[in-house]
Amino acid sequence: MLLHHAAWPEVDAYLKHCKGIIIPIGSTEQHGPNGLVGTDAICPEVIAAEAGADSGFLVGPTFNVGIAQHHLGFAGSMTLRPSTMIAVLNDWIESLTRHGIDRIYFLNGHGGNITTINAAFAEFYANFSLDGAACPVKLKQRNWWELAGISDLSRELFPVGEGMHATASEISVTYYAHPSAIKSVEMTPKIAPVGGFTDAADYRRTFPDGRIGSDPSQATPEKGQRLVETAKRALIAEVSDFFGTRPLVQAAE
Ligand code: NI
Numbered sequence: 001m002l003l004h005h006a007a008w009p010e011v012d013a014y015l016k017h018c019k020g021i022i023i024p025i026g027s028t029e030q031h032g033p034n035g036l037v038g039t040d041a042i043c044p045e046v047i048a049a050e051a052g053a054d055s056g057f058l059v060g061p062t063f064n065v066g067i068a069q070h071h072l073g074f075a076g077s078m079t080l081r082p083s084t085m086i087a088v089l090n091d092w093i094e095s096l097t098r099h100g101i102d103r104i105y106f107l108n109g110h111g112g113n114i115t116t117i118n119a120a121f122a123e124f125y126a127n128f129s130l131d132g133a134a135c136p137v138k139l140k141q142r143n144w145w146e147l148a149g150i151s152d153l154s155r156e157l158f159p160v161g162e163g164m165h166a167t168a169s170e171i172s173v174t175y176y177a178h179p180s181a182i183k184s185v186e187m188t189p190k191i192a193p194v195g196g197f198t199d200a201a202d203y204r205r206t207f208p209d210g211r212i213g214s215d216p217s218q219a220t221p222e223k224g225q226r227l228v229e230t231a232k233r234a235l236i237a238e239v240s241d242f243f244g245t246r247p248l249v250q251a252a253e
Contacts (some may be wrong), residue, residue, distance in 0.1 A: 001052055003060045011099075014058055020103035020243030021058045021096060022235075024048045025117065025141075027066040027110035030074035032166030032192070032211035034185040034219070036174045037076045038064070040110035043170050044144050046177040047228055048107050051235040056248030063092065063106075066113040070197055073204030082116045089120035097137050103243050106141040107235065109170075117141045140242055145169065147234035150227065157223045161191050163214020165207075169227055171216040176224025187217045 001014060003021070026041030036042060041064035052059035067085060071077035080088070096104060106117060121139045128135035145151065150169075158168040175182045192211035197203040240247055 001056060001058050002049060003058055006058075011058070014248075015100055017248060018057065018243055018245045019101050020105065020239065020245065021060050021101050022048045022052065022105045022107055022239060023060045023063060023092070025063040025066065025106045025108050025110075025113060027068045027113065028064055029068035029071035029077040029079075029110075030166075030210045031171065032214070032216055033187070033209050034183040034216055035166045035171045035210075036178070036181055039166070039170050039174050040066070042109075042177050043173045044107040044109040046173065047144050047147075047231045047235060050228060051232045051239070054232065054247070054249065055236045055240070057236070057239055057243070060092075060096070063089070066110050067116050068110070068112060070112070070200055070203045071210070072200040074210055082119065085113075085116045086120045086123050089117065090124055093120075093124050093137075093139065102137050104137070104139050105239050105242055106139070108141050108143050111143070114141070114143070138242070142238065144231055144235075147231045147238070149230045149234055153227060153230050157226070158218055161213075161215030161218060163192060163212060163216070164194065165212035165214065166192075166210060166216050167214050168216050168218045169223075171219035172221070172224035173227050174224070175219055176221040176228055179221050182221070185217065187211075187215055191215050 024044035026044055028037055031039040041062050045062045048059045065078050065080055067082060068077050068079040125135055154162055154169045162168050192214055194213040195206055197206055236247055
């Protein structure tokens with residue numbers, strides 16, 4: 001069930017059976033010449049939406065701008081400062097826990113968010129620890145590409161040129177989610193360079209078209225669909241375990 005498509009009495013009824021919610025969390029940043037700027041938000045969003053439809057678990061709005069200062073050298077990229085993101089995440093968490101939600105599962109789509117999400121969790125738990133109180137809430141983050149079966153499937157689908165940023169897998173997932181946004185672009189070089197980076201100017205210099213190590217011209221919606229189906233099944237199992245609740249709807253096979 002999508003929070004944005006529910007009326008409050010439906011949310012009220014849900015919370016009598018389950019006190020958990022899934023929050024997709026991503027980024028708004030360049031993803032190379034053929035990748036959507038929304039890629040890192042769209043991937044967790046589509047996987048969570050399909051898992052929510054199949055399982056009945058509540059899926060909240062997508063937290064869709066994250067830590068992307070290093071992508072600001074490319075048109076359209078947006079970022080939060082880490083301190084802003086920690087503050088905003090805590091407001092999201094406190095809004096949800098006010099209603100009795102005690103398990104929040106963040107399905108993350110962007111590696112650059114990981115340390116800041118953990119810092120936001122520490123900020124939330126510190127309120128209880130400093131008061132000498134026991135926190136009734138558990139927070140968890142998980143990268144969608146680390147869900148069971150995904151790395152094997154990515155290796156099978158893209159033995160060469162999966163890469164680290166603007167990966168063939170993530171671009172495939174967005175093409176499956178939004179086929180009208182598919183772009184056909186020749187990659188030069190075929191496989192992008194790899195390496196480290198600091199700020200936006202350094203990133204742009206090192207990775208001129210935005211990709212790192214990938215050849216996303218291999219991306220197709222069909223491959224994206226296989227990735228979403230595998231991720232969705234793993235997500236339902238993991239969330240069910242974390243919430244301590246079986247799916248509210250039995251998925252039709
Ligand atoms: Ni990405």
